[in-house]
Amino acid sequence: MTSSEMWGRDAAERYDAEETEMTSAAVLGATVGFLAELAGDGRALEFAIGTGRVGVPLRERGVPVTGIELSEHMAAVLRRKVDEDTLPVVIGDMATTVVPGEFSLVYLVYNTVSNLLTQDEQVECFRNAARHLRPGGRFVVELNVPPLRFLPPGQVAVPFDVSERHLGFDTIDPVEQILVSHHFTRDGEDGRYRRGASRHRYAWPAELDLMARIAGLERERRVADWDGAPFTQDSPKHISVWRKSA
Numbered sequence: 001m002t003s004s005e006m007w008g009r010d011a012a013e014r015y016d017a018e019e020t021e022m023t024s025a026a027v028l029g030a031t032v033g034f035l036a037e038l039a040g041d042g043r044a045l046e047f048a049i050g051t052g053r054v055g056v057p058l059r060e061r062g063v064p065v066t067g068i069e070l071s072e073h074m075a076a077v078l079r080r081k082v083d084e085d086t087l088p089v090v091i092g093d094m095a096t097t098v099v100p101g102e103f104s105l106v107y108l109v110y111n112t113v114s115n116l117l118t119q120d121e122q123v124e125c126f127r128n129a130a131r132h133l134r135p136g137g138r139f140v141v142e143l144n145v146p147p148l149r150f151l152p153p154g155q156v157a158v159p160f161d162v163s164e165r166h167l168g169f170d171t172i173d174p175v176e177q178i179l180v181s182h183h184f185t186r187d188g189e190d191g192r193y194r195r196g197a198s199r200h201r202y203a204w205p206a207e208l209d210l211m212a213r214i215a216g217l218e219r220e221r222r223v224a225d226w227d228g229a230p231f232t233q234d235s236p237k238h239i240s241v242w243r244k245s246a
Contacts, residue, residue, distance in 0.1 A: 004116055015077065030225070031109065039105040042134070043101065044104070045066050046065060046108070048070065049074075050069060051074055054107075055067050055087060065087050066089070067090070095122075095124040096124060098131065102137070106133055108142070113125060119207075127214070130215040136244065136245075138220065138241050139243075139244075145237060146177075147236075177201055179202050181200065205231075223238065225239065
């Protein structure tokens with residue numbers, strides 16, 4: 001049993017339409033290029049593949065991709081885009097589910113490792129990645145840096161989007177390292193807002209490095225984005241690459 005919250009049918013059906021920025025050519029082009037270079041002539045495994053936002057174009061790039069996905073509803077949306085023979089998907093959680101074969105690349109994008117709400121499960125996710133990697137293979141994680149620098153004493157909420165159709169803010173529990181993302185999204189033209197929330201366990205980059213070491217992986221690279229910009233103290237997120245010893 002995983003602590004991850006399950007994506008239901010309605011959320012799965014809305015996902016692609018609500019993530020237009022993340023499905024843009026600018027974002028996906030850089031993401032797919034970065035991952036394809038690391039995969040080389042090997043196979044890739046995507047943890048929490050969702051609707052195939054990254055996995056489908058990576059497969060179209062010529063990289064054999066397999067996915068693990070907890071939500072059958074998200075996988076059903078992916079299946080409308082590509083068939084099972086072209087891109088197999090196993091229903092299960094990313095911390096324990098095992099698929100056949102070895103991979104040159106395992107990757108986990110768009111903050112999804114934070115869906116695992118305990119440190120133990122996040123460690124098991126790293127171990128599961130290492131379990132699937134061939135010697136010399138890489139594990140890639142894209143994750144936001146915890147926004148604690150924006151919290152003055154006594155404040156528990158940080159806004160991350162204030163736009164015409166969406167209001168978003170995070171509330172943060174620094175003791176349990178739990179962040180709750182709150183969304184108020186305007187549907188239609190009647191002015192009504194739909195409210196949603198999701199829980200995440202945030203982790204610092206150094207904590208992830210220790211998880212990787214526990215799993216037998218060594219950090220190879222950390223950058224600020226898929227274009228390879230340097231990671232600095234002001235970077236809001238990081239792309240980290242760990243390598244399994246040959």
